[in-house]
Amino acid sequence: MRNGFKAALLGTLAAGFLAGVGHAQSQPATPAGYQGAPRTELFNPALTTCIRDTSKYKKAPPYTIGFSNAGLGDSWRVVALDELKQGAEDHKDVIKKLIITDAGHDDAKQVSDVQDLASQGVDLMIVSANTEKALDPIVTRVMRQGIPVIMLDRRISSDHFVTYINASDPMMGRLWAQWIVEKLHGKGNVVLLGGQAGSSPSENRMNPAKEIFAQYPGIHILDTVYSDWSPVKGKQVMQAVIAKYGHKIDAVWSAHGLQVPGSIEAFVEAGFKPGEIPMHTTADVNGPLLEAIKYKVPMLEISDPPSQYRTAIDVALKVLSGAAVPCTYTVNSQISVTPGDETPSIKSDVPFDSLGLPDKPSNYLVTNDLGPTYDPTTAHTQYPH
Known part of the structure; x- marks a missing residue:
């Protein structure tokens, strides 16, 4: 397995102690980031944790x-x-x-x-x-x-x-939203770019995000659209949103990185120049990481490791x-923010510009742990069946 970007350290409370199971992620030559137990577990304010017999x-x-x-x-x-x-x-x-x-x-x-x-x-x-x-x-x-x-x-x-x-879908949704709020200093217009309507990852990220946005009267949700986790559909729905709101859009809260390449492409084709494209949130996918650097898009990456x-x-x-x-x-x-875009609540675990892989396709997942030679288009994983 590759050294570096490690995004699947598993934490569990059982039998009165904390145990961890970790998988090194497939990101070569990347400095090790946060290695502790899941923060959503450690920061849980509840006095007890549900344990199943x-x-x-x-x-x-x-x-x-x-x-x-x-x-x-x-x-x-x-x-x-x-x-x-x-x-x-x-x-x-x-x-x-x-x-x-x-x-x-x-x-x-x-x-x-x-x-x-x-x-x-x-x-x-x-x-x-x-x-x-x-x-x-x-x-x-x-x-x-x-x-x-x-x-x-x-x-x-x-x-x-x-x-x-x-x-932790709620964690991802809330942190993405809080970052946007802090970047906008509590005032601005946001588009919610969901995944598949009715799927728990999309809904359980979006609803907690809305709870964060609702606490700031200066934050306005312009529109909510769904991409079915597709960059193609993501581009289509964002083209319609851009045609309606244009430069009034200050941020795009996205439920994952799969649809983000389509969204950024829609802004580029609409004439937005580098440095003008609104901030985006993302997860796992190679394309957005490279596009953020190329087009100077403020971006927050929170991994949802496969x-x-x-x-x-x-x-x-x-x-x-x-x-x-x-x-x-x-x-x-793992959490990573484009250089200069950290906020009081959101700090990087690993340098953002070390995550993207220029020699891999846009839809490549930088958070897999199947080794440096793994290619999803040619892989034939053996297993008992």
Whole structure:
């Protein structure tokens, strides 16, 4: 694995102590950044943390694990699936089979997929839900059948699962918003550029961001648009927003980096010169990091590492061993801000200009931990199946 940009240090409170699981990220020659446990866990003001007793799920290996995937609609999910496969390969001594289904981002198909996995007698199921509400009834039913379910990256609307693994969507949403507020000194116009409407990562980042913005009367949300995590659609929706508001736009709060290249391209084609494009938020994706430097766009990067999918295999084995796990398993996120754009609340863990990879495509994820030769377009990750 590459040294440097490490964005998946896993923290968990269990059995009265803090444990960490880390994965080095695929960023060559980058200075090590924040290496502690997830800040969302350490800074949690609650007196107690929800811990799940999994002793009833304890059984002897080998195991058959099912994975119901929402789909492979963007580069993040392609890399994440390779991370999951690698995790199973890492533990092939105890994992007999990993059964993977792909719903193609269709709720009805995913409900059927979950039913099918349950009928195959899997020992544990990992689910990344296409939308929160549509998958809730079937996941709840599977749990009642006695099959433990881990929600990964995308959750259901209820808490009917063993644990939920993610990089803290509310943290990302709030920090992005707070940075924008502080950069604008509490006065300005913001466009919200969401991902997929109804998906938990988009909604659970956007709603907390709105709570931050609402505290500042001088901040006005001009428009809310959705990109389906696509740079193409991101460009289309932002072209319409720019045509309507033009230079009145002071900031673009984006729910991830996948759609940001399209947004910046829309501003460039609209005649915005370097230094004139509004500040953007981003995550994981190579293109925005390079474009921020090229076009002098103030930018805040908070990683949502796809390596959480490999972590899901580690957590699955904990559950099947009967070990207690937290109700929410939070992976660590690195923070990086373009030079000169730090604010009182937002500081860089790693230098921003060290993150982008000029020799990689725009949609390349700099936060994978699959090694320096990994290429998602040619990778054929081995795993037990």
